[in-house]
Amino acid sequence: MRTRVFWALGVLLGLALAVQPGQRIPEFALWDPQGNLVTPATLKKPAVLVFWASWCPVCRAEFPGLHKVAEETGVPFYVISREPKDTKEVVLAYMKAYPRFIPLLASDRDKPHEVANRFKVLGQPWTFVVDAEAKVVALFAGRAGREALLDALLLAGVEVP
Structure with a gap:
């Protein structure tokens, strides 16, 4: 029971500290697999940014559903490993x-x-779901449910199925 309470408090604290809806995403410069530099200015928007790790069981469970939403909507899903040991x-x-x-x-x-x-x-x-102005419209700590993600994409200006 205590573990769940501490986990819930950690998630709430994390949500309070993270980039919030209405805020622009922070500056960054990362390469895509074709060698193109991707920055907030060059992101195809609206977009979804997913922070993950290769060893994460929740990520493994979530990715098939996220991928299906990416296929159905055509919205770019940028995935960024937060695990320093995840090599190219x-x-x-x-x-x-x-x-x-x-x-x-x-x-x-x-x-x-x-x-x-x-x-x-x-x-x-x-x-993080981002609109055409690179502002966060929604964020999900943990699994992003399909319906909530589709609602967030609607807020970002995406026509959803």
Whole structure:
């Protein structure tokens, strides 16, 4: 019981500290797999940013549902590992099962886990839905349910199925 209480308090604290709806996303510069530099200015928007880790069982459970939403809506889902040990090779191998996701990789300027710190992400998965102005319209700490995610995409200006 205590473990659940501490976990819930941690999630609430994390949500209070993270980038909030209405705020612009922090600056970052990461590479996509084709070698293009991705920044908040170059993101295809609206977009979804998902912070994850290759070892995370919740991420593994959530990704098939997120991928289905990406396929159905055509919205770009950028995935950023917050695990410093997730190498480019690990990330790209993991993402082979999710071709609609755009993994963002370390650049000369930024590392993915540093970007997670700028968003004040305290765990994984954490999902941010961003509108055309790069403002957060919704965030999810833990699993993002399908209906809640579709509602957030509506708020971001996306026509959903």
